[in-house]
Amino acid sequence: MRTQVAIIGAGPAGLMLSHLLAREGVESVVVECRSRAYVEARIRAGLLEASTVDLLDEVGLGRRLHAEGFAHRGIYLHWPGERHHIDFVDLVGKMVYIYGQTELTRDFGRARDEDGQLLFYEATGTRLEGIESDSPSVVFTDPAGRETRIEADLIAGCDGSFGPSRESIPSSACQTWEKHYPYSWLGVLANVAPSTDELIYSWSPEGFALHSMRSESVSRLYLQVGPQAKVEEWSDDQIWEVLARRLGDGEGGWHLEAGPITEKSVLPMRSFVMAPMRHHRLFLAGDAAHIVPPTGAKGLNLAIADVALLSEALVAFTKGDTLLADEYSERALRRVWRCTHFSWWMTTMLHTSGDPFEAELQRSQLGWVTSSVAGAAGLAENYAGLPIGY
Numbered sequence: 001m002r003t004q005v006a007i008i009g010a011g012p013a014g015l016m017l018s019h020l021l022a023r024e025g026v027e028s029v030v031v032e033c034r035s036r037a038y039v040e041a042r043i044r045a046g047l048l049e050a051s052t053v054d055l056l057d058e059v060g061l062g063r064r065l066h067a068e069g070f071a072h073r074g075i076y077l078h079w080p081g082e083r084h085h086i087d088f089v090d091l092v093g094k095m096v097y098i099y100g101q102t103e104l105t106r107d108f109g110r111a112r113d114e115d116g117q118l119l120f121y122e123a124t125g126t127r128l129e130g131i132e133s134d135s136p137s138v139v140f141t142d143p144a145g146r147e148t149r150i151e152a153d154l155i156a157g158c159d160g161s162f163g164p165s166r167e168s169i170p171s172s173a174c175q176t177w178e179k180h181y182p183y184s185w186l187g188v189l190a191n192v193a194p195s196t197d198e199l200i201y202s203w204s205p206e207g208f209a210l211h212s213m214r215s216e217s218v219s220r221l222y223l224q225v226g227p228q229a230k231v232e233e234w235s236d237d238q239i240w241e242v243l244a245r246r247l248g249d250g251e252g253g254w255h256l257e258a259g260p261i262t263e264k265s266v267l268p269m270r271s272f273v274m275a276p277m278r279h280h281r282l283f284l285a286g287d288a289a290h291i292v293p294p295t296g297a298k299g300l301n302l303a304i305a306d307v308a309l310l311s312e313a314l315v316a317f318t319k320g321d322t323l324l325a326d327e328y329s330e331r332a333l334r335r336v337w338r339c340t341h342f343s344w345w346m347t348t349m350l351h352t353s354g355d356p357f358e359a360e361l362q363r364s365q366l367g368w369v370t371s372s373v374a375g376a377a378g379l380a381e382n383y384a385g386l387p388i389g390y
């Protein structure tokens with residue numbers, strides 16, 4: 001089989017890239033190791049920044065998002081006895097949107113079906129061959145046990161942090177940076193109406209907590225836990241008790257409503273960047289090239305920003321113009337490092353390490369960010385999102 005662009009991974013990066021390429025008349029084939037049902041049910045991100053939503057609107061994918069998602073003006077920052085609203089609209093003129101990655105993935109899937117996109121799910125043993133040649137290929141075994149080879153002009157590695165694309169690049173040809181944080185997040189999904197109109201990011205002496213949401217009747221909440229924590233160690237009652245304490249239940253008449261927990265998972269926190277994001281005919285995008293801790297809500301947004309740049313570069317490449325492809329890595333990494341810094345900054349401002357000196361610095365920083373227009377605007381500009389071409 002032959003195509004112009006072979007895309008590995010049907011997450012947000014891979015599906016959005018195939019959509020953007022199709023709009024410009026460039027053919028692609030997507031190869032995914034999981035089933036479609038699994039990919040569409042994977043509960044992950046929930047917050048879309050303004051530039052992501054603008055791009056989705058521009059390419060005809062914003063209809064359900066505007067009908068069913070929530071537009072938020074900002075976020076709350078909370079610490080004991082204090083709750084402050086950071087209003088992004090006042091500060092930088094931008095909104096953010098709550099819309100689950102599950103819903104977005106379904107929208108992408110539907111759009112790809114309508115276009116007749118060729119997608120292979122449940123592929124095993126995916127490997128990349130000839131990436132340093134002019135005719136690279138992706139080889140995998142389909143669910144019926146047949147080995148399939150897709151020959152392409154270019155390969156897009158959109159296969160997340162554990163896929164084969166990044167591994168195919170010789171270590172002598174790239175550089176990586178990595179930071180592990182000494183805590184994880186315990187994330188829960190609960191069938192209860194959110195107790196807040198906008199997200200609450202909360203610092204407390206016993207650790208961070210975040211109140212997010214998915215719909216009028218579903219809340220999404222996160223707790224800072226130890227790096228080795230396991231879901232089995234946390235009963236539902238204990239989770240609600242700790243959330244209530246950390247989020248300030250009872251303060252100023254605010255109350256956290258508890259409800260049945262339908263999903264629990266532990267998410268380790270790390271930052272990772274690989275450069276360059278290209279090796280000959282292989283281009284990396286999204287989590288395949290970089291990971292951020294979720295505190296700044298940047299992972300999904302970065303994946304979309306990468307493929308916005310990458311699709312332009314690949315379209316030009318297929319027409320014989322290689323300039324944008326040559327510039328892709330440098331242009332993408334500019335935003336990647338900005339978001340890597342912002343995610344690290346939000347993470348270290350809000351998570352407790354047990355060090356009393358750091359705790360005082362964090363309280364001072366929270367006080368400054370919520371009382372200085374300059375401090376608040378810096379947070380707002382980074383959180384609500386820089387322009388796609390940043």
Ligand code: RFL
Pocket residue numbers: 008009010011012013014031032033034039043044045046047048101123126158159160161162163164187267285286287288294296297298299300301302303
């Ligand atoms: P994905 O979504 O991981 O998709 C990669 C796809 O590649 C497939 N794959 C393979 N396919 C073929 N062959 C192989 N050998 C393969 N190996 C892997 C995988 O099955 C998968 O389908 O990467 P992508 O597309 O780059 O998208 C990245 C985002 O999913 C990720 O950054 C975000 O979910 C991160 N994130 C958040 N980002 C935000 O912008 N806002 C948020 O609010 C936010 N919250 C979160 C998050 C991530 C979380 N977790 C669990 C990681 C909250 C959580 C809890």
Ligand code: PHB
Pocket residue numbers: 044045046047199212213220294295296297
């Ligand atoms: C979410 O709704 O899942 C979410 C929101 C904001 C974050 C992280 C996760 O910073």
